[in-house]
Amino acid sequence: MRRTVRRYLDAPCADVQLCVTELVTNVVRHVGEGTLVRVRVARTDGHRVRIEVTDSAERALPVPRPATDDGEADSRRR
Template identity: 50%
Template structure:
């Protein structure tokens, strides 16, 4: 049941809660990575909006909006054995495309997923709300 919009604080405990609201491994993975990037690079307890909507061509669009337009996501080459830094690489690997939309008051990091692995909102998942 799309669209799904959640306004929440980016805390480690909400990542599995949001994952449980959606179906599909790729969708769960992207939601987790985008939320985790906010926690790690913008800060824990940052207010965010998670949106999952239908996009052109039967795709799903996942967007995570945070209030800091200056902290820009960077796709990195990660050394073997590194314990972090793979988030956007994972998103790039499973998404059809991804990007960043910047505004005066924040930014949205988004990706689009295609096909059966994209999933949707899990039965019983919220259609809008606050975690």
């Protein structure tokens, strides 16, 4: 996946590669292996890149939670 992103952008892009990998990993972790994932990487102008990762799982809708003081903490510790 990282090589595909690098070839598509035709430039060094470690940050973009890491972002794509993390987003796809979140789908696998929270929705499950075997879920159809669509990744779209596009240049929006000369210096910006837009990354979209979507999945087809209807059961994995976001659930709002109240903010806490440690809201950026790892949710597995709760």
